[in-house]
Amino acid sequence: MSVKAQEKPLSLKLFTVGFLTLWMILAAFPFLWTLWGSFKVEGDFFSKANWAWAITGELTQVETGGAFTGQGYEGAWIQEEFWRAALNSTLVCLFVVTISLTFGTLGGYALSRSTYRYAFWFLIIALIFRALPPITLVSGYLPVFFQWNLWGHLSTAVIVLVAINQPFTLWMLHSFFKNIPKDLDESAMVDGCTRFQAFRHVIIPVMWPGVITTGLFSFLLAYNDFAVTAMILSKENQTMIPKIASFLGTTQTKGNVMFAVAAVVSVTAPLFVMVMFFQRQIVSGLTAGAVKG
Amino acid sequence: MKHKTFLWFVLPSSLAMLLFIFFPLISITVQSLFVAHDQVLITVENCGPFGCTEATMVDQEATEALRREQPLGQFGGLKTYLDRNHLATGELAAAWRASDGLGDFAGRIVNLPFYKAMSFTLAYTAIVTPLTIIVGFMIAVAVNSAVKMIRGPLIFFSLLPMIITPLVGSLILFWMVDARGILGTGLQWVVGDPDLSVKASTPLMWTMLMVYGVWHSAPFAFIVYYAGLQTVNKDTLESAMIDGATRWQRVRYVVLPHLMPLTTFIALIQLMDNFRVFEPIVSFNASAHATSLSWAIYNDLGGETRQLNSAAATSVLTVIGVAILLSPVLVRTWRDFGKR
The missing domain is CATH 1.10.3720.10 (MetI-like)
Incomplete structure (x- = not known):
């Protein structure tokens, strides 16, 4: 059979590529976004002024002097045990x-x-x-x-x-x-x-x-x-997992929702590794x- | 295999299931028929300089003693089932009498806790299951037509939304659609309403929960369909092509019938899983807009007062719901088995 007969029309090809790209963004972007954001301060990750601050980290620079901060991880892992x-x-x-x-x-x-x-x-x-x-x-x-x-x-x-x-x-x-x-x-x-x-x-x-x-x-x-x-x-x-749920109850009021974000990233990491090795x-x-x- | 050997082999797992699945099932049925003890009230007379007054007090000691003696509570029959938090027959009848049409009646009863939970659970199951199957199929077809080299990474990223802990996955999405998050801001920009908030609107909350549901379970349908697509008979496809079938006809008459048994399998698993929707409601903090049966049980069990009897009644109703969902499968198995 000729390969030509199996070939797809251009419109279908474009649609497939577009759909796959969209799905890849939907599947992967939330994780990347949260990973990136977990190294910022709350004012950036939940920015009232400009959503792009979560990427650039304006307030993180003002508050901590660097574009990245480990405060969320420190708070979650050490302070909240x-x-x-x-x-x-x-x-x-x-x-x-x-x-x-x-x-x-x-x-x-x-x-x-x-x-x-x-x-x-x-x-x-x-x-x-x-x-x-x-x-x-x-x-x-x-x-x-x-x-x-x-x-x-x-x-x-x-x-x-x-x-x-x-x-x-x-x-x-x-x-x-x-x-x-x-x-x-x-x-x-x-x-x-x-x-x-x-x-x-x-x-x-x-x-x-x-x-x-x-x-x-x-x-x-x-x-x-x-x-x-x-x-x-x-x-x-x-x-x-229950610990993260309890963070939501207590720390959201304290304004330390970043602890939960850091904990979420920490929980996700082992799963990533698992999928990578055992796909x-x-x-x-x-x-x-x-x-x- | 001999009966006795079989018994020894399955003993550990059947013991575990008997003790921690079967007995609890009986236990919740029994519990749901009891109601908690009323507090023991005593009347005390307080005498002061201005005469004596009678006051009613709770006798804590006697109440404690009674509760310890009969931890199950007192027998209440179907009382728990019929109260306001469950089937609410009284409220139902009142609403029926007061309402002037089916729509009005429905509007009245969705505010009762059980019917509120039931309506979301059923809507979620009915909408997410078919959407999962369709989206999963589309991804499978798209990945299957991709170049071999990039299929591995495609599958890797596609698996992530499914492997992720439901509570964590829904939290990640929830933070993004927060009014101060990227998706929330995007929504506000698209609609042109800077005060738009998913948290404040019931329809938006329902939509978000369902979007999360599809995002979470589409990968499962995708993997199953993808595996199915690898085994489509190439000769049949070819002969269909020679006979002049268009691309659509080939999909419709060759590929889809091949995948039909898989669809049944996915639908079965998805029905079971969607009916127990729970974690996203906790993560999205959505209980004001949407509750589910599982969430209702969780809500009864948590907090200061553990309302075990009420939770047990909801649990029994949920189990009945699962039984109804599963019944077509069971009946079919029964028939197939009879034929053999």
């Missing part, structure tokens, strides 16, 4: 990812290998659980957590997030394990392995691509969660469920 929230977030994410993956690989493997009907219904129930907004469950947790003094601890949040994470993790790992040929573990069992030994020695060595992808999404869920962590963590145990895995994870139907 954002480092504590960052530490909490790290701990929560680490444990949520490890535990969800451990539970999820065991369950997902069993679900992919069972031929009985209940495995199917198990997955359907998990789908229903996945559809529930997590916050609807919170009022069920609170009375029990108060009574047994579990409220406010990081470990409680970890377990709750693991549970909320399970339906999704199971679905994803189930579809990954489906792609690993059955013959592999079955031949190990013919050679005398038990089911668990077959899983341990044959499946675990080949499952890592799927596990890493699922782990990324578990991490995102734990990292991004606001509804649950805001409700079940005490003030000193807050993770980053392929994220894309494959998003499409894994869909393409197989």
Whole structure:
């Protein structure tokens, strides 16, 4: 077939380029703008006089003597102890990812290998659980957590997030394990392995691509969660996202909204790095469920 | 796989889901049927130089004791569901009697908290879901026609709005549309009204929330469609071309049918996610103009008085809403399963 037949008319080409440029601006510009603005003072980032001051930093120069200032970061990380929230977030994410993956690989493997009907219904129930907004469950947790003094601890949040994470993790790992040929573990069992030994020695060595992808999404869920962590963590145990929300309540009145801007940039940075390194895995994870139907 | 082995393998995750998803579901159902204890009132007589007066006081100790003894509260049946903050049947009936038309009636009930939340949640779900699918499809087609070399960076930047924490992403947009921010100033300039503020106008707030919704979830639709476009059958496309199909006809009769199952998948996921819209309302500080079911629960749970019973009732109503949304899928699965 000639290449000419596939060629697009000029108008369509221009439209495509224009549309892509517009989308790129929409997708990337807000982040660049906030990153740039986080090094200015509030009078520039929210400028009453001229919006362009957020770029040039007129007031920043007047107030601090330089075009850039780290005041927002200093205020957020040191004065408002954002480092504590960052530490909490790290701990929560680490444990949520490890535990969800451990539970999820065991369950997902069993679900992919069972031929009985209940495995199917198990997955359907998990789908229903996945559809529930997590916050609807919170009022069920609170009375029990108060009574047994579990409220406010990081470990409680970890377990709750693991549970909320399970339906999704199971679905994803189930579809990954489906792609690993059955013959592999079955031949190990013919050679005398038990089911668990077959899983341990044959499946675990080949499952890592799927596990890493699922782990990324578990991490995102734990990292991004606001509804649950805001409700079940005490003030000193807050993770980053509820902490930012609390900045909005307190610091906006103090005129220190720049703390929140700096914190927002700090939260975004790890996500940027993650997308940069794991773009392929994220894309494959998003499409894994869909393409197989 | 043997039943027993299966059981051992799924035990940890089913235990986690049983304890922290299933039991809470039962718990909220039970809680929603109870109401908090009234405060115990006592009458005390204050005698002074000018005679005695009777005063009614709250007996804090007795109230505390009663609440500790029965933390659930007293059984109230459907009382919580029917009160002003939920289904508001009384207010509904009154509004129906007083109103002189369907429009007037609707205008009266949208000020009731539950119906206010419901109307925004449904409007958001109904508008954002199709827009996400359309925008996502357009991006996918555009990226697919781009030169191979720049596709990687294109995908990288396209992923950002989706990967970003919803609370943070909406804050970033909110600061930009602030009357003192770049987009806010731009809007004022376009409209020619220097006092225009998104924060002060309900229609603008709704629009902004929905724009954020599309911005946030279009990348997901894009990635799924983009993957789908890689697997379009080239031979069918070619033969359609030989048969004289125009570009539009090729898209309409070859590409779109191929992507149809993906559309169902995206629509399902998006319906679930949009129905729980919550974080942007917190970030945009929009509760005066738009609330959602999730926000209503959050609002009941937070603050000084944790209204657990009220939150539980809203939660149950939300779960019912999700069940209704999911029912077509479930019915279809049920039928497919019966066929096998």
